[in-house]
Amino acid sequence: MSNYYQKEIETASRETILAIQNEKIVRQVRYVYEHVPYYKKLMDEKGVSPGDIHSVDDIRLLPFLSKADLRDAYPYGLLGTDLRNCVRIHSTSGTTGKRVVAFYTQKDIDMWEECCARAIVAAGGSEEDVVQVCYGYGLFTGGSGLHGGSHKVGCLTLPMSSGNTDRQIQFMMDLNATILCCTPSYAAYIGEVLAEKGYRPEDNRLKAGIFGAEPWTEEMRRSIETSLGIKAYDIYGLTEISGPGVAFECEAQSGMHINEDHFYVEVIDPDTGEVLPEGSKGELVFTTLDKEGFPLLRYRTRDICVLSREKCSCGRTHVKMRKPMGRSDDMLIIRGVNVFPSQIETVLLNEGYAPNYRIEVDRVGNNDTLDVYVELNPDQFSDKISDIQAREKRLEGAMRAMLGIGPKMHLVAPRTITRSEGKAVRVIDRRKLHD
Amino acid sequence: MAITQLSVFLDNRPGQLAAAVRLISQAGVNIRALSLADTKDFGLLRLIVDDVPRAKSVLSEHSIVLETPVVAARMDDVSGALDRILRLLEATQINVEYMYAFTGAAAGSAYVVLRVDDAEAAEAALHGGGVSLLSDEEMDEIV
Numbered sequence: 001m002s003n004y005y006q007k008e009i010e011t012a013s014r015e016t017i018l019a020i021q022n023e024k025i026v027r028q029v030r031y032v033y034e035h036v037p038y039y040k041k042l043m044d045e046k047g048v049s050p051g052d053i054h055s056v057d058d059i060r061l062l063p064f065l066s067k068a069d070l071r072d073a074y075p076y077g078l079l080g081t082d083l084r085n086c087v088r089i090h091s092t093s094g095t096t097g098k099r100v101v102a103f104y105t106q107k108d109i110d111m112w113e114e115c116c117a118r119a120i121v122a123a124g125g126s127e128e129d130v131v132q133v134c135y136g137y138g139l140f141t142g143g144s145g146l147h148g149g150s151h152k153v154g155c156l157t158l159p160m161s162s163g164n165t166d167r168q169i170q171f172m173m174d175l176n177a178t179i180l181c182c183t184p185s186y187a188a189y190i191g192e193v194l195a196e197k198g199y200r201p202e203d204n205r206l207k208a209g210i211f212g213a214e215p216w217t218e219e220m221r222r223s224i225e226t227s228l229g230i231k232a233y234d235i236y237g238l239t240e241i242s243g244p245g246v247a248f249e250c251e252a253q254s255g256m257h258i259n260e261d262h263f264y265v266e267v268i269d270p271d272t273g274e275v276l277p278e279g280s281k282g283e284l285v286f287t288t289l290d291k292e293g294f295p296l297l298r299y300r301t302r303d304i305c306v307l308s309r310e311k312c313s314c315g316r317t318h319v320k321m322r323k324p325m326g327r328s329d330d331m332l333i334i335r336g337v338n339v340f341p342s343q344i345e346t347v348l349l350n351e352g353y354a355p356n357y358r359i360e361v362d363r364v365g366n367n368d369t370l371d372v373y374v375e376l377n378p379d380q381f382s383d384k385i386s387d388i389q390a391r392e393k394r395l396e397g398a399m400r401a402m403l404g405i406g407p408k409m410h411l412v413a414p415r416t417i418t419r420s421e422g423k424a425v426r427v428i429d430r431r432k433l434h435d
Numbered sequence: 436m437a438i439t440q441l442s443v444f445l446d447n448r449p450g451q452l453a454a455a456v457r458l459i460s461q462a463g464v465n466i467r468a469l470s471l472a473d474t475k476d477f478g479l480l481r482l483i484v485d486d487v488p489r490a491k492s493v494l495s496e497h498s499i500v501l502e503t504p505v506v507a508a509r510m511d512d513v514s515g516a517l518d519r520i521l522r523l524l525e526a527t528q529i530n531v532e533y534m535y536a537f538t539g540a541a542a543g544s545a546y547v548v549l550r551v552d553d554a555e556a557a558e559a560a561l562h563g564g565g566v567s568l569l570s571d572e573e574m575d576e577i578v
Contacts, residue, residue, distance in 0.1 A: 238499060
C-alpha cells in the first residue's frame with residue numbers, strides 16, 4: 001500500500017498536471033523575462049517573448065541554458081529576485097574555477113524540501129521514522145535537502161553529514177535509525193564496516209535507504225540491500241534546479257518519478273538540440289515552473305536518460321526517468337563530488353605545468369580513487385627528492401582547493417604522457433557505473 | 436672545489452633505469468660512481484661520469500637531467516675515516532643532503548661524494564681538517 005506525502009498532486013490525472021504546468025510556465029517565463037536580464041537577452045536574441053509562451057508545448061521555442069551560462073553569470077547574473085528575499089545559497093562546481101551559486105527564497109526552500117519529503121514517504125517514511133542524513137551538509141545540497149525533507153515529514157532527523165563512520169554506526173545502532181540517506185558507495189562502505197564490527201543485517205533497525213549524488217548499478221543496489229537488510233531507493237537532483245528530490249524512486253524501484261508540478265522535463269538530442277519523442281534516449285533538460293531565487297528555463301543537465309509514462313504500480317502519475325546512463329560532457333562524479341577535467345587542467349596551468357596530463361579514475365573496494373599524472377618540466381626538476389615531493393604535495397593542496405577532493409598527484413618524466421593526434425584522451429575511467 | 440654530478444629523473448617503471456644506463460654506455464661514457472634514490476613514484480639517478488657533456492646530451496633525450504655540484508673527498512680505506520669527515524662537517528653545522536661512497540681500486544683509498552647545503556663552507560671545513568678534495572679531473576684519474 002503506497003503512502004504519499006502529497007497524495008492529491010502525486011496521483012493527479014495527466015490532465016490536471018498539464019493544466020498546472022501550463023498555468024505555471026506562462027507565469028515563470030514572464031517572471032524570468034522581467035527579473036533576469038541575462039535570460040531576457042537570450043530570449044530577445046532568439047526572437048521569443050513571454051507572449052509567445054501559452055503552454056508547455058511552447059517551451060521548445062525558448063533558448064537553452066548551459067553550465068557555461070551559469071559560470072559566466074556568476075555570481076548574480078541569473079538571480080531572479082532581490083537579495084533581501086533570498087535566505088540561502090547552495091553551490092556546485094563550475095567547469096573551471098568559477099563555481100555555480102544558486103539562490104533560494106523561503107518559498108524555494110519549502111518547495112524543494114517538499115520534494116524531498118515526497119521521496120522519504122515514497123521510501124516508507126513517516127513521523128515514526130529516524131532518518132540518518134549522511135550526505136554532506138554545507139554548500140552541497142544533499143545534506144540540507146534530505147534534512148529539510150525529513151523535517152517536513154516529521155521524522156527524527158540525525159544531521160550526521162558525511163564521514164566519521166564509527167560515529168555513524170554508533171548513532172545508527174544506539175538511536176535506531178530506520179532510513180539511511182547517503183551516497184550509494186558510502187552505504188556500501190557502511191555495510192562493510194558493520195560486518196567487520198560483527199553486526200548482521202538483521203541487527204540494525206534500518207528498513208530503507210535513499211541513495212544518490214552519483215551513478216550506481218542495479219548490481220550495487222542488490223548488494224547494498226543484502227548487506228544492510230533494506231530496500232534501497234534512488235534519488236536524483238542537481239543544485240541548479242534545487243537539489244536532490246527533482247526525481248525519486250517509489251516502491252516499484254523501476255525508475256524515478258519527476259516532480260512534474262515543479263519541473264518540466266524534455267529529452268533532447270545533445271548535438272542538435274532537437275526535442276526527441278517520448279521513450280527516446282537523450283539529454284535531460286529541466287525548466288523550473290515556480291522558482292523565485294534562481295529560476296532556470298531549459299537548463300541542459302548533460303545527463304543522458306530515457307523517460308517513461310508507463311503506468312506505475314505505486315499509483316503516482318508523474319513521468320519516470322531511468323537511472324542516468326552517462327553524460328554528454330566529460331564531467332566525472334568522484335565520491336559524490338562533481339569533477340571536471342578542465343578544473344584539473346586549470347590548476348595545472350596555474351601551477352606552471354604544461355597540460356600534459358592523464359586522469360585515472362578507479363574504484364577500490366567501495367571508494368573512488370582519483371590519480372592525476374602530469375609531466376615535470378625540466379625547469380621544475382630538482383636534485384632533492386624532498387623538493388619534488390613538496391611539489392606533489394603543493395599540487396594536491398591546489399587540487400583539493402579547486403575540486404573539493406584531493407587526487408593523488410604523480411609527477412612523471414617528460415614525453416611519457418602519450419600525445420594524441422586528434423582530441424586528447426585525458427581521462428581513463430575504469431569504474432563500471434552504468435548497467 | 437666541487438665536482439659535477441648528473442641527476443636524472445626516472446619514472447618508477449620497469450626498464451627506465453636500464454634505458455638510462457644503456458644510453459650512456461652506447462655513447463661510450465663511463466660511469467665512475469652512482470647512486471639511485473627511490474620513492475614510490477619516481478627515482479633519482481645520480482651519476483659521476485667521465486664525460487659530462489656527452490652523458491647529459493644523450494640522457495636529455497630520455498628524461499630530465501640536471502648538473503649538480505657535489506663535493507668529493509678522499510679518505511683512507513680504514514675504519515673511522517668516514518666518521519672523521521662527518522665530524523668535521525658536524526662541527527660547523529653543515530647539513531648533508533645525501534652521500535654515497537665507494538672504494539678505489541688502489542689499495543687503501545676510498546671516496547665519498549656529498550651533497551651539502553653549503554658547498555663552500557664544507558670545502559673550507561674539510562680542507563681545514565686536512566681532508567683532500569677532488570676536482571673533476573682528479574675524479575677521472577681514480578683507478
